[in-house]
Amino acid sequence: MPRHRIQLINPNTSQAMTDTMAITARHIAGDRLDIDAVCPHQGVPSIEGHFDEAVATLGILQQIRAGEARGVQGHIIACFGDPGLLAARELAKGPVIGIAEAAMHVATLVATRFSIVTTLPRTVIIARHLLHRYGFYEQCAAIHAIDLPVLSLEDGSGTAQQKVRDYCLKAKQEDNVGAIILGCGGMADLAAELSETLEIPVIDGVSAAVTLLESLLNLGITTSKWGDLDFPRNKGISGPFAECLA
Template identity: 40%
Template sequence: MSPPTCHIKIINSNTCQAMTTNINASAQSAKFPGTEIVTVQPQRGPESVESFYDEYLAIPGILEQIILDRDSDAFILACWGDPGIEAAREITTKPVIGISEASLYVANMLAAKWSVVTTLHRTRDMVEKTIVKTGLTERCASVRTTKLSVLETEQDRANTLDVLTEASQLAIQADGAEAICLGCAGMSGLEQELENRLGVPVIDAVAAAVKMAESLVSLGKTTSKQLTYRSPERKQIKGYPSHYQAENFPRS
């Protein structure tokens, strides 16, 4: 029996259309036949997210994609680091899945130790903070950064594969990794070739998030409003469109 139809919105956290297209392709290949996926990007924000400044600029546009949505059963934040995920969970009862959380949880079920292979060296702290937030630090063998920018992961896929292969081999041979998490949404679609080269599980974060979203919708679960992700207190918010006002958000 096929799982019931569910509607998932995937939000690319940056404004790069090529990356949105690639994310959508990965998601479409991973979904159940009955799942409907729409992949979008913010109307405003940076073309890539690879600094804290980029991340904070991107968050209002990410949240807007959730605030204005009435039809989706779940939301996926397609940026490794899950920018704005706590705020997103405050403004909806629907499940909100971050691709980094999803990929780490999947890796944790497949390997005793795993590594994250990601983009620029400056992103290490952002990645490490995300791992700490998930509570999985002890299972992380390493974070391997590369010379690749987020946009470069899209521009030359052959080079991206070679760079990721080299970094992943170091993680396996030097750090003891038994699985690899791809630490950027722009790396989606490369996992199978990397698995063939490396001989260990390689986790596509977008695909992992799609399967998590489908599972939560199928289970009928919603975001807890008991305390931490309760709707924001109602107050005047100046300078933002009216749909950002907390009075618009579900209380339970």
């Protein structure tokens, strides 16, 4: 069977973060999947709020379009707020998975409750809204913010990584949960180490999304085009994003 080809879309413009996530994704994919790792050429260097998400969503949609033109069969939106997920599902032919939803789905298959460790406090509301929309709110015990920006994970100092470790330990000891979700794509490379050290499943959404996307491709199931996720109605978009529906 020919291998499926998917793309991991980092919605921010950080090539370093794209590379980090690509390594994690390809490690999980092994020789079963080909993975393109892309990020928008223009947009925000990191996503830490609703405004950043709105700007990044356009880049995501352009990458969806570009990826399908290149022949990719499925898409991962690799930012923990799952920005633009439903818009991307409308636009894409193939299935689309967000790393937040992926991590949450996987966590609920191995634990009755989980906690999340994320970056800035201002992103907590985004995770909270997703928990409600996906239905996992009651299964989340707590959302912890390390109070450092996303890009601190790429500054080479290890400070952010140490705070992630500290909060995961705290979550394990105090939240009465069976699993911990890493609430930022930039933490993807920490999951294996933390799972082993803490002896509790520490779940990275990038890895989780790769395997869930693979599930859908193996099942031959893609986004339903019956109803509210049908392709966008062709109405003649004007302006810089016109090519999205060309």
